[in-house]
């Protein structure tokens with residue numbers, strides 16, 4: 001079998017799908033996207049395609065190493081997002097060719113279902129209680145919300161109190177009938193993370209995500225030493241080599257690589273194994289589309305330390321389209337009592353509505369995250 005064509009499709013809300021075609025008539029789908037930089041990633045996919053057109057798609061390991069090492073420069077969000085989506089599509093082809101889900105090819109299932117969690121509130125967390133009440137009525141009791149609004153390097157006690165009050169209200173309203181992660185989203189400086197984490201300790205959130213920016217990853221161990229709250233990060237780390245230093249330094253209880261940014265199925269399967277050696281849980285980041293989620297689920301069902309799966313159903317970014325709009329086999333991705341079922345179809349297990357992708361790709365607008373400013377006019381971390 002040989003790869004004959006690779007084509008990217010930009011679709012609402014902010015995703016990009018890659019279709020890889022072969023001379024055997026088998027196609028594979030991937031999601032090589034970096035939110036807000038889709039066109040840059042598309043160019044990287046096009047450049048990497050020079051290593052793939054005419055090659056055997058089944059040679060995933062060699063194609064991965066060639067794409068990673070062949071261009072001298074390696075790693076980082078753009079190149080690794082391009083590589084990730086290509087890797088996903090190659091595994092989709094391999095599974096379809098062999099008639100098995102990717103999880104089966106990677107050694108088979110270690111669980112019967114996978115715990116998921118649902119976003120509530122938006123970029124500036126609001127209506128969290130109402131959102132949780134609505135979803136709790138549907139049997140969903142695991143959530144994630146942004147833990148704070150923008151936060152100055154030395155924040156006011158009012159800003160700290162606002163963040164803590166939101167969490168206190170969750171516990172006052174629901175007690176411990178709900179679990180929730182707090183995403184600091186890299187908005188908080190190290191000094192303020194110490195203060196916020198200390199103030200949040202009594203409310204026992206399930207985890208605190210990106211307590212500081214990835215550039216401050218050396219602070220995770222110090223922050224962990226002051227709290228019992230599990231710390232999580234990883235959506236802005238892009239390979240085994242990024243995770244290696246973080247795992248060695250310690251501090252993270254949960255790592256959250258994104259299968260569309262951190263090297264795809266091939267790389268994240270290895271990252272999960274590295275984390276297991278350090279007794280660290282694996283919880284793939286996935287605020288993206290259905291192909292990215294399908295890739296995550298393949299890894300979730302064959303990695304013992306996979307614990308929590310993010311998804312974007314009803315997420316605040318999903319304007320003009322929601323998670324399953326481009327999918328034929330929607331039922332395979334429905335969350336039941338908070339859990340995903342095991343994938344059963346060959347490959348990634350997602351059947352893409354190509355007509356809809358083609359139609360919507362004609363009208364898609366580029367997505368950009370907002371630029372936030374502090375009250376003094378300086379740029380704020382979003």
Ligand SMILES: O=C(O)[C@H](O)[C@@H](O)[C@@H](O)[C@H](O)CO
Nearest residue numbers: 035183185235285286287369
């Ligand atoms: O945890 C999450 O989902 C993420 O922090 C998410 O909010 C961001 O990654 C966003 O997708 C960036 O454009």
Ligand SMILES: [Mg+2]
Nearest residue numbers: 183185209235
């Ligand atoms: Mg996050």
